[in-house]
Amino acid sequence: MHSACSELKNLAMNSLASTFQVKQSQAQICSTSSILPMRSLLLILGLLGALQLPAAAAQPVGAWHAGVFPVSQFISYTSHYGSRIGAGGSAEWHHGLDIAAPLGTSIRSWWTGVVQDVINDEGCGVGLVIRSGAYEHVYCHLAGRVEAGSLRSGPVTLVPGQWLRAGQPIGQVGMSGRTTGPHLHWGLRYRGSWLDPARILRAMAESQRAQIESQRALAESRRALVESQRAQIESRRALAESRRAINESQRALAQNQREIAENQRRRRAVAPKGPYGPSVASFR
Numbered sequence: 589m590h591s592a593c594s595e596l597k598n599l600a601m602n603s604l605a606s607t608f609q610v611k612q613s614q615a616q617i618c619s620t621s622s623i624l625p626m627r628s629l630l631l632i633l634g635l636l637g638a639l640q641l642p643a644a645a646a647q648p649v650g651a652w653h654a655g656v657f658p659v660s661q662f663i664s665y666t667s668h669y670g671s672r673i674g675a676g677g678s679a680e681w682h683h684g685l686d687i688a689a690p691l692g693t694s695i696r697s698w699w700t701g702v703v704q705d706v707i708n709d710e711g712c713g714v715g716l717v718i719r720s721g722a723y724e725h726v727y728c729h730l731a732g733r734v735e736a737g738s739l740r741s742g743p744v745t746l747v748p749g750q751w752l753r754a755g756q757p758i759g760q761v762g763m764s765g766r767t768t769g770p771h772l773h774w775g776l777r778y779r780g781s782w783l784d785p786a787r788i789l790r791a792m793a794e795s796q797r798a799q800i801e802s803q804r805a806l807a808e809s810r811r812a813l814v815e816s817q818r819a820q821i822e823s824r825r826a827l828a829e830s831r832r833a834i835n836e837s838q839r840a841l842a843q844n845q846r847e848i849a850e851n852q853r854r855r856r857a858v859a860p861k862g863p864y865g866p867s868v869a870s871f872r
């Protein structure tokens with residue numbers, strides 16, 4: 589076995605070891621390295637650092653955070669999705685969520701999609717339907733008008749077939765159709781069946797929270813990685829330092845031994861050997 593560990597032990601048996609400063613951490617590295625080459629040890633140290641990273645960074649996040657809340661200014665929800673008492677006093681099903689907002693508030697496309705239809709009728713008033721895969725999102729009671737198949741609302745003009753990105757302005761809050769105050773009626777269909785938009789809004793909020801949490805965990809794991817790399821560099825530097833010190837000590841030891849050998853050789857040369865030891869003449 590040839591390692592810095594055995595070198596350290598050999599040195600400790602020599603009086604020269606006192607000139608060699610071994611840090612506690614290096615002594616620990618030595619005690620675990622007896623069956624491993626130094627390169628493997630460094631690799632293991634690096635892996636141990638990597639194992640301490642938070643696992644949360646690897647967890648998948650739902651895609652709902654890509655959705656955009658459909659109005660730029662929010663006052664309140666004035667009517668939820670589902671059964672409600674209608675204007676005539678009888679129960680009716682409300683196929684959407686009513687979001688009150690000041691007149692002229694910008695309405696944004698909830699998701700990337702294509703304008704499927706523009707609407708101009710008694711109930712919805714001026715509105716449109718956007719298709720995003722299996723989802724259709726409906727917007728009603730917009731300001732403006734529909735002319736020759738084009739929706740004009742504030743600065744926006746839309747025609748069926750037009751592509752929209754998520755968050756793109758699609759008109760302004762108005763009071764067209766059957767409404768008692770300025771609001772956006774926002775409806776959602778999935779494969780032709782109505783959904784409660786509030787469920788989607790909750791999923792969006794949940795996904796945004798998860799995304800923020802995931803970004804935080806990612807930043808934390810990056811910090812830990814940098815810290816681990818720094819410790820690894822530090823450990824390599826300490827090892828290189830120990831090896832230099834070992835080499836230095838060995839050189840000094842070899843020099844010392846050479847000098848001892850030289851002195852002994854000289855002493856033998858000065859003291860002539862005879863059968864009864866040094867001659868009387870050598871004591872004069």
Ligand SMILES: [Zn+2]
Binds near residue numbers: 772774
């Ligand atoms: Zn409504």
